[in-house]
Amino acid sequence: MSVPMMRWRQVSIGMLLAGCFAFAEASAGTQATKPGKGLLELRVRDSTTGYAVEGAWVVDARGGAAGRTYRLPANAQFRAEVAIGSHSLEIGAPSYRAVTTKAVASSGDALPMTVWLDPVRLADDLRRQDRGAAEAPGSAIIRGFVVDRDSGVPISGAEVSLGSARIETDERGFFSVSMPVSSPAGDALPSQSELRVGSAGHQAYVLSNLPLVEGESELIVELSRGTGTQVQNDAHKLLRGPVELEQSQSAPAGVGPEAPPEAPTEGRSNAAQVSAPPSSIRVGYNCSCTNCSTVEVMSLETYVRRGLPREWIASWNAHSLRAGAIAYRSYGSYYVYHPLRPQYDICNSTCCQVNSTATSPSTDSATAYTAGILLQRAGSIFRAEYSAENNNLGCGQPGCSNSFCTCGDGSAGSPGASWPCVVESVDSGHLCAGHGRGMCQWGTQRFALQGQLWNWIEDHYYNDNGSPGGLRSANMTSPLDVASFGPDVTQVAAGDFFTIYISAVSYAELAHTEVMLGASLYSDATGYISDPSQDTKVTLYPGPNDVARGFNVPLTTPGGTYDLLVALWLDVDGDSAITSVDQPLVFYVLPAALTVM
16 A cells, blocks of 8 residues: 555654754734745644643754754744745644644735644543533533633633533633533434633633533633633534525635545455545634634544534434544545645635534544544545535525425435435425535434444445445545455364464554454355454554454365455444444455465
8 A cells, every 4th residue: 555654753852853943932913024934823732631732843844854843932832934835844742643734934924823732642630520420411511621822821710600600720720510401302402501711811701602412521711811702602503594504515625636546455455445544634713704814733533523513413323423523524634635725724614614622522432433434436535515404395495505406305415416316214304404415414313313323324425325326426435454464374174273463554543442353264166264253353553553363264164275365344333243234444365375184
């Protein structure tokens, strides 16, 4: 395969010492630059707490053959005069995963950038305090951190209120506040409330229309110094007004090179196209539709974790959320290769995908379960569109922008936009909301409540369950691959047991815990011989993995030479067995690998 073996490039101490260090301080006001020079301006923050990242550094590859390295001050802010044009940056810190990204310097004002780094190991003592409250049913529990936006220092003693509940942040800026809620039934949407945060010397912060979902939610609140009030509308996308629903995913397809398809290795057969997802994404924030004034850079999976609960309802069925995670990830990844603007890939608005610092354990779990899985069509990452309600009923009403609504009640699609009709009675009677293309968000929940699994839901919307047509002809990729494999012996007798050693590689950022190792023997004379009793569940971590499974040769096996087949599957239904409902990933053959004497 042509994809790299390792996801994260580690920067050694030697590289840092060899670099040209410069302390970059944030400066107030606008400063004229020299001819041919522009500004790069960024700050580096912990993606789980919002704290300024200690010991952060920036490598600008355009600064020379070895790149120029800047070490950042305590507030992890960087401002430097550099050559006008595109700069390839690598940003990292001790105990954090480095991020590579692109920034554009121009002669005008710099577009401020925030880089969110993921810690290698989560500091559990900093998060999810008072976990006993999380177990209490009928409560929405909002946890988070309050930090100073400029310094990245936690703010203690800040007052946080949610409804009638009041609490102050501790010395780490941490808070946990709860409010009783009822679980929405059927198509009911969650209730909303208002979160207020105040601290002396800072602007008051109001998060309006906060969805109240039973269980935990976590967020980061950054307070700006000064007076007045900063108001942020956190209305869930499915609760937005008709104008915003009509603008949903109205962003143009973008420009840029296509992601190259991955060619199967000679002598092997792929059940799914192996694809390494992009490592990071640049998200435009403070947007009016697709025009944004700031940029936030984060790893792809942090982007999905933060966006999924803003597009899907966090209390929905796990299989609905997993199907949504793949669509959200694929849509965003498409724009990494076809950016909206030179400065950012995608916008944080209903015109693209909504994103914020808020996360939820249920959507975090859906993100981790599907980590790295994309949709591809014609060998390239697919722009996997979705909208709130795709049923072809009530077209022309406010909030429905499907101008090719000809499928009828009980069917979804937009044939004139190359999305053929699909029959789904679960949506009957529901009025169209959104553009009607691709996946129906409400439909994912209705199907999941009827017992459909996430891979069936994904295939239904993007491949018509094996009857593809038009744009409804995408397939899921595999972020997992097999680099090599082989038996521990090459000759066995009927009734013997042998071990298959497999060198696997994961291009996903997160560990996959539901991977099944399948294997079979094959010859033209005998056909397939399997040993499902030895099908093994393993965890594959980012990067190379060495795993193994056994194989019992049946006593009735005829003598002869056999091919050895291995496959990676995802255990979709969680029964620790490979069945027809599970998701095949890769399937490889080692010819004439074993002789049965």
